[in-house]
Amino acid sequence: MARNSLSEIKQSLDAHVGQKILLRANGGRRKTIERVGVLEETYPSVFIVKLDQDQHAFKRVSYSYADILTESVEVTVISDEGQVRISYMQD
Template identity: 35%
Template sequence: MGCSLSSIRERITLHKGSRVRYKASKGRRKVEERQGVIIETYPKLFTMFVESQNSTVSFSYVELLTHEVELEILPQDEKIV
């Protein structure tokens, strides 16, 4: 996404309320792929609502910087599965 934490934080803040698809590394070759909506941004992390789990998850901006989590902004007309 970006080269620094501040640029990553700014981009996430700009996409607050947007639908995203994320891939999160869970260790031992396990990868979690889900879709959700960015609901809030904080200085160190951001939260997403995942409809398929009916829950909220949070990620730190450092996880994006180190590629432990990858985000893809979805078009507004694409439905969350």
């Protein structure tokens, strides 16, 4: 079941490659890290986000689909029509 869940998350992200996203990641010790960037590419196990260099020290960050599944990372797509949160919802 988890394998299908990861592929569903990947397919959801595939539809938003090239779009601006907001990442909320668990930074440990009750810290939440927020980053804004563009979903650059998706791979079989990870996705790459190109960050806005004016706001962040890093050029790119990568996260696994399991990070979304375990809710360590929350991805929100920012578009003209509104915001879409990508997460794993159990039935």
